[in-house]
Amino acid sequence: MTIPGPIDPPARLLMGPGPISAYPSVLRAMSAPLVGQYDPFMTAAMAETQELYRQVWATHNDATLLVDGTSRAGIEAAIVSLVRPGDRVLVPVFGRFGHLLAEIAERALAEVHTIETDWGQVFPPSVIEEAIVRVKPTLLALVQGDTSTTMNQPLDEIGEICARHGVLFYTDATASLAGNAFEADAWGVDAATAGLQKCLGGPSGSSPITLSEKAVGVIRSRAKVEAGIREAGDTDAEDFVRSNYFDLGMILDYWGPRRLNHHTEATSMLYAARECARVLLTEGREAVIARHELAGRAMLAGAQGLGMTVFGDVAHKMSNVLAVEIPDGVPGDAARQALLTDFGIEIGTSFGPLHGRVWRIGTMGYNARKDAVLTTLVALEAVLRRFGVAVPAGGGVDAASDIYSEAV
């Protein structure tokens, strides 16, 4: 094997469902030198990151930290730490990631109950409450934004319902956080997970998570201490968490004042996660959500201006991603390929029943910008025309520009 040169990625404007182009300052943060894991600078940076993410999540939860892995790692940590084998878990499924939560709960040997709605729709709270009454779960696991369908499940009434029925409320906000409203405390969320690679504008590989006191109580009751660092008086719960890496009790002790050794914190990803939150809060949480809302509205208008049909319930779509039906006669993957090759712009396909039927176009994080929206629309227009679609000249960019003009 010839040894290859240093990594040198091509220019890409990532306008798919994620990962998206990171904020330049997040990329820079990752090239900062490493420090030791118990260096006072490191532990201070960890504490600072926790405090930044409390603001991102809108919570006072002490237990706010990062799981070292992709967003799926955060999901599995939440589920295996909160769910005992045999526990009933209710998962309302409105897209691919609902299936994923169910799958992970099955792996944890939960008794999983799902309810489903058509792809492109969300659940009214009353339907979720009826299922809770029927199933009597210990945990409700509910995706907020499912990128596979672009839907944004309303959560503001769910925490109250869960509390009334004594159910823990867990939500995954990977696709939605920082691009749509999220209020961990106000909505009564017991556990929430995310990733950096969507609206937070960083790379995949670190999963922010926040846990209520009630959730921490469940996790603490399932403690198991490593033999190698066991001290007098430490005992194991019989119902210990069936994972060491994802045992949030141990991860809490590593992040907390005891600083008990667990994994070795992924320093560069910590720097990235810290910078994602710092960029967000410097611009302002509400301002960033508003920027996503505007970019999303402009992309929607632009796609419609190109004569495309939007998939799903537009009233409930996430701001940061749009699904459009692939026009008749257009080979979806070849057209996406042309967009990538000729313009350096990536948009996404979808999963399962929607594969080959819709494209997904994202406007997230750094790329929730006017120039990114308009550039994508003019390139898309050119590609559609080349594939024989009778697109109105300038129809996309004009409609999107109008949205931006009205917003000034």
Add this chain to the structure above:
Amino acid sequence: MTIPGPIDPPARLLMGPGPISAYPSVLRAMSAPLVGQYDPFMTAAMAETQELYRQVWATHNDATLLVDGTSRAGIEAAIVSLVRPGDRVLVPVFGRFGHLLAEIAERALAEVHTIETDWGQVFPPSVIEEAIVRVKPTLLALVQGDTSTTMNQPLDEIGEICARHGVLFYTDATASLAGNAFEADAWGVDAATAGLQKCLGGPSGSSPITLSEKAVGVIRSRAKVEAGIREAGDTDAEDFVRSNYFDLGMILDYWGPRRLNHHTEATSMLYAARECARVLLTEGREAVIARHELAGRAMLAGAQGLGMTVFGDVAHKMSNVLAVEIPDGVPGDAARQALLTDFGIEIGTSFGPLHGRVWRIGTMGYNARKDAVLTTLVALEAVLRRFGVAVPAGGGVDAASDIYSEAV
């Protein structure tokens, strides 16, 4: 909360047991722009990284890839994917990380059997074989280099023993890989895991792993397919892997030609892992191991030249880390603190029975360098003197310099 500024770590020479200062080019690689997870550039970079790590591990294993998480994530992925609940697992324990392997196997509900030796010693192969005959495990889980004691367990005869008794042979080489010999194929290793933050000279957060065909066979027999991406004909094994994130069968399908969606690859950590291997192979695998051997020998001579007593069986220590007894009357943590504060140099303490008794000094990756060794020794001399130890002036740096002079 006042929003803090960009991350700005202090100057640190990391001479502890890891993490250590990364190669500058690895830090640079992480600031490269992101691409989509199915971008042809990304899939090519993944394939390239696999091929680079085949050389790092000295293997032809097709199943050579990264687990997205710290080295502990790789360990748990190997164990939960290879071990069924109730399977017997044999763990020879010669330090803290042996206990960790046992702990992770317990969490996976294996029937765990351990044998122990004194900290500072390794196992003769015959002792391991006797235990295999007695326990009849399905898996032997054995750390190669245990940083807690600095010992390097000889592995060259273990694969043959395991094969003869029909036992899978798994080893964790996090602390040892790239600083000491490792021959996955020649030694008959079925599964091996590592991390970047030791001799590979990168940040924690990505875990290289390699699996023999036999190991892959076991993993494939335990497949479970996500409902969200299930296709006609897919069926679940009854004895499916009790984790989604760590199911190596799914991770293999993501890295392999099917490119089945699982997690979203941690792009920046992939860039880092690729660069770690690239730096290693550009210098030459044997040359890098020799550089670690020389730096380790110089640090050992230097510590002895300062009158310090080495802990453990020197004939079996890893090249890249040294444990020395803290001189009588010296407050170990205060002296380490002085080294950090006044010289910007980090060395380590240890765990369990060795905490407060030994310091651990590493010479790994980028820091397996003459200037790093000599600088550490002069600073250590100054600190020891300040804490009242009658150190021979220049005794450390002279002894280490002699080693380097002889080596020219």
